[in-house]
Amino acid sequence: MSLISATGLGVSYGGRRVLFDINFQIDRGEIVTVVGPNGSGKTTFLRALLGVVPPSRGGVHRAKGLRVGYVPQNLHIDPGLPLPVARFLSLPHRHSPAAMAEVLARVGVPDVAGQHMTTLSGGQFQRVLLARALLAAPDILMLDEPTAGLDQPGVASFYRLIDDVRRDMGCAVLSISHDLHVVMSASDRVICINGHVCCEGAPHVVRAAPEYRALFGLGTGGALALYQHSHDHEHDHDHCHESGNDHAHEKEHADHAG
Amino acid sequence: MLDDFLMRALLAGLAVALATGPLGCFVVWRRMAYFGDATAHAAILGVALALGFQISIFMGTMVVALMMAMTVSVLAGRGWAMDTTLGVLAHSALAFGLVAVSFLPTVRVDLTAYLFGDILAVSRFDLAVIFAGSAVVLGLLCWRWSALLTATLNEDLAHASGIHPGRERLVLTLALAVVVAVALKIVGALLIAALLIIPAAAARNFARGPESMAMIAVVLGAVSVWGGLELSLPQDTPSGPSIVVVAAVLFLLSTVAGSLLVQFGRR
Numbered sequence: 279m280s281l282i283s284a285t286g287l288g289v290s291y292g293g294r295r296v297l298f299d300i301n302f303q304i305d306r307g308e309i310v311t312v313v314g315p316n317g318s319g320k321t322t323f324l325r326a327l328l329g330v331v332p333p334s335r336g337g338v339h340r341a342k343g344l345r346v347g348y349v350p351q352n353l354h355i356d357p358g359l360p361l362p363v364a365r366f367l368s369l370p371h372r373h374s375p376a377a378m379a380e381v382l383a384r385v386g387v388p389d390v391a392g393q394h395m396t397t398l399s400g401g402q403f404q405r406v407l408l409a410r411a412l413l414a415a416p417d418i419l420m421l422d423e424p425t426a427g428l429d430q431p432g433v434a435s436f437y438r439l440i441d442d443v444r445r446d447m448g449c450a451v452l453s454i455s456h457d458l459h460v461v462m463s464a465s466d467r468v469i470c471i472n473g474h475v476c477c478e479g480a481p482h483v484v485r486a487a488p489e490y491r492a493l494f495g496l497g498t499g500g501a502l503a504l505y506q507h508s509h510d511h512e513h514d515h516d517h518c519h520e521s522g523n524d525h526a527h528e529k530e531h532a533d534h535a536g
Numbered sequence: 537m538l539d540d541f542l543m544r545a546l547l548a549g550l551a552v553a554l555a556t557g558p559l560g561c562f563v564v565w566r567r568m569a570y571f572g573d574a575t576a577h578a579a580i581l582g583v584a585l586a587l588g589f590q591i592s593i594f595m596g597t598m599v600v601a602l603m604m605a606m607t608v609s610v611l612a613g614r615g616w617a618m619d620t621t622l623g624v625l626a627h628s629a630l631a632f633g634l635v636a637v638s639f640l641p642t643v644r645v646d647l648t649a650y651l652f653g654d655i656l657a658v659s660r661f662d663l664a665v666i667f668a669g670s671a672v673v674l675g676l677l678c679w680r681w682s683a684l685l686t687a688t689l690n691e692d693l694a695h696a697s698g699i700h701p702g703r704e705r706l707v708l709t710l711a712l713a714v715v716v717a718v719a720l721k722i723v724g725a726l727l728i729a730a731l732l733i734i735p736a737a738a739a740r741n742f743a744r745g746p747e748s749m750a751m752i753a754v755v756l757g758a759v760s761v762w763g764g765l766e767l768s769l770p771q772d773t774p775s776g777p778s779i780v781v782v783a784a785v786l787f788l789l790s791t792v793a794g795s796l797l798v799q800f801g802r803r
Contacts, residue, residue: 325692328692328695328696329695330691330692330695346696346697347696348692348693348695348696348697350690350692350693353689353690353693354690355689356564356565356566356567358564358565358736358737358740359564359565359688359689359746359749360740360743360744360745360746360748360749361689361745361746362744362745365745365746366689369682369685369686369689369693369697370682370683370685370686370694370697370699371682371697372682414697420696
């Protein structure tokens with residue numbers, strides 16, 4: 279049985295139709311990436327799946343007792359609220375210092391437990407958000423553009439971390455992205471959204487789909503050629519995941535990110 | 537012991553500080569300062585209605601404060617700018633309250649006690665009500681603490697953890713209405729929000745975590761009450777403003793001390 283499914287899902291804000299006719303499901307252990315241009319309703323889609331936004335049509339079904347690890351796009355912490363990392367990780371449920379130390383080490387920021395959330399760098403902050411999500415022992419990780427604000431090596435190492443974590447914990451991963459080329463190589467399935475599901479399938483299928491090309495307009499200049507190259511690069515890695523070379527590369531990424 | 541009016545006043549003030557400390561922290565964290573003000577101002581309308589209908593002042597203010605808080609929540613949900621909504625409602629409630637009181641056929645009501653508090657006139661019964669109200673608020677906040685804190689941080693994050701942010705907001709609204717009702721006697725409608733915000737803001741300068749901030753706010757609130765009483769008795773100053781004056785001085789001192797600590801790199 280799928281973890282979360284949506285049938286004929288539609289969401290409207292004040293009469294404006296943001297999402298319509300969306301059928302979706304995600305199964306245990308699957309990695310699904312939702313892509314779409316700005317304003318395509320991808321964040322609304324995630325929030326509808328979380329149950330934050332009530333559907334105006336159709337419905338969302340979550341498996342009974344589903345544990346969700348949610349990583350928001352960004353998290354504003356009011357300057358009036360003193361919040362050490364260790365306290366943040368224990369929201370809403372307390373965890374032992376040992377469990378927190380373990381998960382912080384797992385996501386690559388072992389020394390930040392005593393720091394305040396506001397003193398973390400962008401990369402550290404995202405990893406702490408991920409650590410909090412992991413402490414819930416989630417069935418599914420839901421990530422809303424988790425790498426916004428990170429540089430490219432930072433993005434690459436963050437997604438590699440997600441991939442590793444997924445393999446350790448066996449949780450499903452549903453992430454939203456507009457920087458397609460990094461995400462796609464790790465995904466089992468890509469769903470391209472623009473109000474509705476434009477196209478869906480394995481990464482290479484979606485990349486070739488005319489709907490996707492119409493939305494993202496491939497082949498429009500130098501910057502894109504750079505991305506293209508980067509993407510092929512990632513793809514190669516995907517085929518030789520266990521090679522030592524790959525690890526060296528990851529470390530390099532991590533160093534750059536730190 | 538309770539025969540002494542000064543002891544009753546002190547106990548009442550300390551009981552209120554126990555509730556306003558943690559609640560004030562949420563008011564600061566959620567940027568509800570003006571919201572608290574509007575709810576407190578509505579208490580005057582509650583006083584007028586309570587006197588008019590011959591019900592207890594405590595019930596009257598609590599019900600009106602609660603209705604006020606609910607109205608603000610509903611209007612804010614409809615896309616009105618929050619500060620405009622609050623500006624309209626807070627002052628309207630105060631004005632309606634003041635006008636309504638003047639219509640009362642009974643003996644002329646001394647409004648000063650309700651506007652600025654009358655902590656020295658706390659009766660045994662008042663004391664019991666204040667203790668009960670503060671205990672309810674403190675219990676409510678302790679019980680929902682973790683959920684409230686998560687929902688305050690980020691509503692989507694709370695939702696994903698199975699917390700309903702709307703329910704937590706309701707908890708805070710209820711707590712605020714009760715605090716307004718019990719604190720009316722202590723500092724008066726005009727300064728209730730000050731008792732919520734100033735100790736919490738002062739506590740921020742030293743606090744290392746949300747829990748310590750709430751506890752420091754309680755201590756500072758209690759010191760303000762005690763200091764305010766000490767100030768108001770010999771000088772015969774109004775009790776509510778005296779308490780707030782002490783709180784403001786504490787805020788100033790803690791801000792200076794806090795920045796000195798930062799300067800010397802001890803944080």
